Amino acid sequence: MEFTFNHNNINVLDLEKSLNFYSEALGLVEVKRIEPQDGSFILVYLGDGSTQHSLELTWLRDRSEAYNLGDNEFHLALTVDDFEAAYEHHQKMGCICFENKEMGIYFINDPDNYWVEILPARF
Known part of the structure; x- marks a missing residue:
């Protein structure tokens, strides 16, 4: 029996x-995208173009409050x-929330x- 990674899921408020x-x-x-006819949810799978692993974003129509993380x-x-270059790009976006310079x-x-x-390729 062999298991392989397929995807990770996170729920989002604003798809x-x-x-x-x-x-x-x-x-x-x-x-990939899955939308039922009743519109109660939308699943969107994101890929990196290099691996088979994907990130599933789940949007729920009836959810309005932030998720408890x-x-x-x-x-x-x-x-x-x-x-x-990635660091500079994320700095410009204003989305860096924590740095561990010691670990790089x-x-x-x-x-x-x-x-x-975000890890350097050599990590």
């Missing part, structure tokens, strides 16, 4: 805002081939305050 963020900040693109100790992590990493936060760790 378009989240789609724009993940496109601008990380270059992720929509690879607890202590926000969970996160996604992505490596980048040009760490310095930093985190950005999305519109719903989920954290994404």
Whole structure:
């Protein structure tokens, strides 16, 4: 028996805002969308164009309050081939929320305050 990663899911309040963020900040693109006829939810899967792993954004029509992220100790992590350029880009976007210069990493936060760790390719 062999298991392989398929996707991670996060729930979002404003789907378009989240789609724009993940496109601008990380270059992720929509690879699949599921919308039931009743419009009660939308699932959008984002991919990086290099791996099969995807990020599922779930929007729920009847949800209006922010999601409780607890202590926000969970996160996604992505490596980048040009760490310095990514850092400058995220600085300009104003989305860097934590830096660990000692480890050579930093985190950005999305519109719903989920954290994404940015790692240099050598990590």
